[in-house]
Amino acid sequence: MPTLADVIAVLEAAYPPELAESWDAVGLVCGDPAEPVTKVLVCVDPVDATVDEALAQGAQLIVAHHPLLLRGVHGVPADTPKGSLVHRLVRGGAALLCMHTNADNAEPGVSDALAKALGLKITGPLVPETNSGRIGEVDPQPFAEFIDRVGIALPETAGGVRAAGELSRTIETVAVCGGSGDSFLDAATAAGVDAYVTADLRHHPASEHLAKPGAPALVDVAHWASEWPWCAQAAGVIEVAFDGTVDVTVSTLRTDPWTAAWATRRS
Structure with missing residues (x-):
């Protein structure tokens, strides 16, 4: 045993x-x-x-x-x-x-699991020095359609999916980073991708990023949702190693701390 x-x-x-x-x-x-x-x-x-x-x-x-x-x-x-x-x-x-x-920094790791969940063909790391993030390819599609793809691929959360960029923009190359990824905004721009998917994007870094020439469109998801696909990856590591002698369950409980979201409106 x-x-x-x-x-x-x-x-x-x-x-x-x-x-x-x-x-x-x-x-x-x-x-x-x-x-x-x-x-x-x-x-x-x-x-x-x-x-x-x-x-x-x-x-x-x-x-x-x-x-x-x-x-x-x-x-x-x-x-x-x-x-x-x-x-x-x-x-x-x-x-x-x-x-x-x-x-996060393993290969495969958290960002590989996120890229796989989104159906990307991985072509390499976003930050080669630390093996952080991933870059991948997707069939050409409008940004609006890609946003829907992200929303469908990841578990539902109260905050849903936020996006910034021209909705008609064609998306073919995508950078992803599971968890908080605004420290890699410059890396995503330098990589020349069309969109960057991560979590916990903040107002000022996102605004400054979008003002730069050639900046990729942004998709911001819940931190928990961006990392949840890794659970199945880790479970698979155990299942393969112990071949039925260890029963592995992936929790589907939503532990994202946010429980509700409202769009602001004028009366």
């Missing part, structure tokens, strides 16, 4: 910890590497809802994309939100493994 250590070894081979950014906190948060693992839940966020889901299913391991303890932590008392999760996991016999920027 595979142990937690066995599963960690397989995932770290796919998403090497050394690929993580220096500020990140990846790896095992809690759990005994010697304990057996027969059921795993893969999710984006280690939050109350996904911990509930894992414990209800009897999972011995949660594989999450986002870290639970990213900032400096000096204790995990049970009367704090994150400490409570750690105590619940330990009491329930479930481990937590976080694969964050190491999964």
Whole structure:
């Protein structure tokens, strides 16, 4: 029977910890590497809802994309939100493994999963130095049609999909970056793509980007939605390695923090 250590070894081979950014906190948060693992839940966020889901299913391991303890932590008392999760996991016999920027920078990684979900033919990384983001090709289509494509391909969220650019513009080459990607706006422009799909775009960087000659059109999606396709990729890594001896579930719970959106209007 595979142990937690066995599963960690397989995932770290796919998403090497050394690929993580220096500020990140990846790896095992809690759990005994010697304990057996027969059921795993893969999710984006280690939050109350996904911990509930894992414990209800009897999972011995949660594989999450986002870290639970990213900032400096000096204790995990049970009367704090994150400490409570750690105590619940330990009491329930479930481990937590976080694969964050190491999964972003791996090949294939988070952006590969996003590109695949959008039906892109990947041609290379957006930022070769760090292997961040991906560039891909799509059959020529108006930007309006491409926006619909993104909305259909990704899970529904309250905020939906926002876009900036001429709707009749022809889209053939696309850059993507799962998660917050406004730091790569210049890279997308330099790559000469027609559109850039990412999350968490802010007003000023987006406005300044669009004012530049040759800037690609922008598609802004929910952070959670942009990274959720990776869950199936990570689940596949485990399933292939253990060939039916480990049951893997991808969480479909929407853990995007936004619950509603309204368009502003004048009375």
